[in-house]
Amino acid sequence: MAIDYTFTPEIEAVRHRVRELVETEIKPAEDELRQAATGDGRADRRALVTMIATLRGRARDAGLWLPHMPVEWGGMGLGPTAMAAVSAEAAKSSFGPFVMNCQAPDEGNQHTLLHWATDEQKEKYLRPLCEGRIRSCFAMTEPEVAGSDPTLIQTRAVLEGDEWVINGHKWFISGARRAGFAILIARTEDNPEIPQAANSAFLVDLPSDGWEIVRDVETMSGSHNHCEILITDLRLPASNIIGGRGQGHLLGQARLGPARLAHCMRWIAQCETALDMMVDRALSRYAHGSLLADKQGIQWMIADSTMELYQAKLMVLHAAYRIESGLSFKAEVSMAKHFVANSLWRIVDRAIQVHGALGYSTDTPLAEMLKQARWSRFADGADEVHQWTIARSALAAYKEDGSTRRATGDLPL
Ligand SMILES: Cc1cc2nc3c(=O)[nH]c(=O)nc-3n(C[C@H](O)[C@H](O)[C@H](O)COP(=O)(O)OP(=O)(O)OC[C@H]3O[C@@H](n4cnc5c(N)ncnc54)[C@H](O)[C@@H]3O)c2cc1C
The missing domain is CATH 1.10.540.10 (Acyl-CoA dehydrogenase/oxidase, N-terminal domain)
Incomplete structure (x- = not known):
């Protein structure tokens, strides 16, 4: 076997x-x-x-x-x-x-540098990041254009002599305050062969003239160092590009696949915490003549959450296996990311339901977990964008093979 x-x-x-x-x-x-x-x-x-x-x-x-x-x-x-x-x-x-x-975003940045940076860049940026002497951030999203479509990026880098001059506006840049450097995505190509080849990735030492943290964007769960950044005439040596001109999109996608799955792995831990809490509460809370755990309505919530967590674990393990085995993994990571993000939301919500007022209070971690779970459904690929990828994969499989079998994880079933 x-x-x-x-x-x-x-x-x-x-x-x-x-x-x-x-x-x-x-x-x-x-x-x-x-x-x-x-x-x-x-x-x-x-x-x-x-x-x-x-x-x-x-x-x-x-x-x-x-x-x-x-x-x-x-x-x-x-x-x-x-x-x-x-x-x-x-x-x-x-x-x-x-x-x-x-942790994100350092983990993704470490992978990016390991695979794309030059030896000098690795020594300067990757080494201290791995040793835990500095932290980093990844700056791609902009308030003015849809973050889901990086071909729309407006931050612009122009080569003047042996320096890049960069102007633009970013936001939701996690960990930007106190980061030792940023990986910044900016537009460098005017007429690329394909729209995805317009952007390049740069290394920015922080703090830096021309890189201004405007504010820590306040979110529904408070401030968590997701910063808005104004970039004005930021000057970088020509050598601070990573992976070559026009490689920004490719590099971002290569980074995001495994990084999305890494998020899913962490969300599984949150799902399990919520399910454990749901069951623990059901086994100790008494109402209308029996424990909550004895009531069918509560058992359905426990059963649905248990099944979803089981599916989430299998999907994450299988997508990880495909990455590790050098097989295509885009659609599998999309399916895992969509499914785990939505399961996280549903399982935490059910745990709150079983806890009643206690779940809504801040006396347990559940309320904060629900607020954190909300961003998982649109950051690192919105649900609808992943569904688009999944549907394209199913349509292509059917057109090429006369069957959708390959699109469902290419499992031997
Ligand atoms: C907590 C948090 C941390 C983040 N950290 C970082 C970071 O460190 N660095 C960084 O660069 N960015 C970061 N982001 C930004 C994140 O990557 C973006 O929010 C994400 O890419 C979506 O972009 P957007 O917010 O501009 O939404 P938009 O692209 O405007 O999308 C809005 C909605 O439109 C819909 N939509 C979009 N495209 C399609 C489509 N093709 N079909 C159907 N519907 C569609 C979806 O419902 C989507 O939710 C972070 C965001 C959050 C919330």
Whole structure:
């Protein structure tokens, strides 16, 4: 039997060590970390940095640092399927991935630099990012044009002698405040052969003249360092381009496929937390002569959530397997991203329902989880854009093969 849903003993051991790190080190520090992270004083900032540094030290001591990066970059060299197991444990705390240095957007930027940067760029930007000495951001989305369609990007880079001069406007740039550098996507080509070849990617040292953080965009769940940036006559050496002129879209897409799946792996952890809480509450809350767990209406919510989480895990594992095996993965990642994002929303919502007023309060993490879950349905590819990809894949499969079989994961069924 070639199909095997188990990991090697080594990966299983890693999974259990991540669980232990989260349970014994990170979760007990969560309240203090959250207080420091939401405070705006210098003392809060210092306290946060100290606490994170301590936890990162523990992660390193436990050999749980940079799981997705090759050993020569200080990482654990895990492939996408093993990362699914690690992320689903690490993200049981929102600080978990950060403690292990595999959080968005740094994780995606690390992959981008590893595959596209020159050796000099790697030493200057990737090395300190991997060592946890700096953080980074990825600047693509603009308020004036649809982020879903990067061919519309208006931020413009013009080559003047041996310098790029860049002007534009970005927003929702996660982690921009306190980032050591940005990967910036800007238009460089006027008449590209295809619209997708108009943009290029640049490395911007931060802070920098011409890069102004206008504000931290306030969201429905508060401020989380998603910044609006004004770029005015920003000058970069010609060598600060990554991957060559007109490669920005390709590079963004190559980055986004695995990065989207990495989000799904973290959302699975959130789904499981919500389902555990739903069941725990149902087993202890008594109404109308029995526990909530004994009532069919509640059992349906538990059953639907359990089935959805099972499907989410299978889809993520299969898409990760396809990436790892060098097979096409675009439609599979789209299906996983759409399904997991929507399941996350539904499962957290049901958990709130079962908790009643307590679920709506901020006494449990569920209210914040629901607010965070909302962006998962349009960021890193809106639902409708993924459905478009999935439908195109089904239509193409049918036209070419006379069957949609290939579009449903190309499984041997
Ligand atoms: C928390 C958070 C963090 C983010 N971090 C970053 C970051 O670090 N860097 C960065 O560059 N960006 C970031 N973004 C931006 C994110 O990538 C964009 O929100 C996303 O690409 C969608 O772009 P948009 O918001 O402009 O929506 P639009 O492109 O305007 O889309 C709006 C809606 O239009 C519909 N739509 C769009 N296209 C189609 C279509 N083809 N068919 C049918 N319907 C369609 C969808 O319903 C979609 O939700 C972040 C966003 C959030 C919320």
